[in-house]
Amino acid sequence: MKKTKIKILLVLILIIIQLYSYRFLSHHKLYFDLFFIFIFYFAYKKSYLQAVAAGFLFGILSDFFSLSYFGVFAFSRSLIAALINVIVNRFDLSNRAIFFLFFSFFLFLSNLIASLFFKFLFGFDINYQMLAFQPLLTAFIGMLLISLRRVRNEFNLY
Numbered sequence: 534m535k536k537t538k539i540k541i542l543l544v545l546i547l548i549i550i551q552l553y554s555y556r557f558l559s560h561h562k563l564y565f566d567l568f569f570i571f572i573f574y575f576a577y578k579k580s581y582l583q584a585v586a587a588g589f590l591f592g593i594l595s596d597f598f599s600l601s602y603f604g605v606f607a608f609s610r611s612l613i614a615a616l617i618n619v620i621v622n623r624f625d626l627s628n629r630a631i632f633f634l635f636f637s638f639f640l641f642l643s644n645l646i647a648s649l650f651f652k653f654l655f656g657f658d659i660n661y662q663m664l665a666f667q668p669l670l671t672a673f674i675g676m677l678l679i680s681l682r683r684v685r686n687e688f689n690l691y
Contacts, residue, residue, distance in 0.1 A: 576617035588614025
């Protein structure tokens with residue numbers, strides 16, 4: 534029960550940080566996606582259905598807080614959560630370089646899918662910062678989080 538409360542508190546803290554980052558860091562063009570950390574966790578540790586549901590839920594939250602068209606990030610995050618669940622469990626993520634590469638690649642792929650939707654369906658320009666810098670910054674934050682012993686134990690990384 535105590536572990537569940539700690540996990541819920543951690544989720545709430547990271548959601549609050551994500552919300553404030555949208556508001557205060559956007560004028561510096563400094564974007565990161567803490568919701569994708571949860572998507573990656575669920576896709577890595579949980580079942581296929583739970584991973585897709587988490588991708589959809591956090592994608593809807595991303596759509597809501599980024600004030601974009603509703604459902605674009607929900608679709609791209611659900612698709613990537615399914616892909617992560619199928620692929621990543623076959624690899625040893627205890628190597629932090631591999632973790633960093635997988636994490637940033639899958640966020641890049643998710644953002645690419647969303648960007649293509651925005652480009653071809655809604656006529657927006659492709660946001661290259663979202664494709665290049667955001668995956669690297671978010672993967673770096675993910676690396677900082679897995680350097681914590683509790684998080685590393687949760688992922689079974691040693």
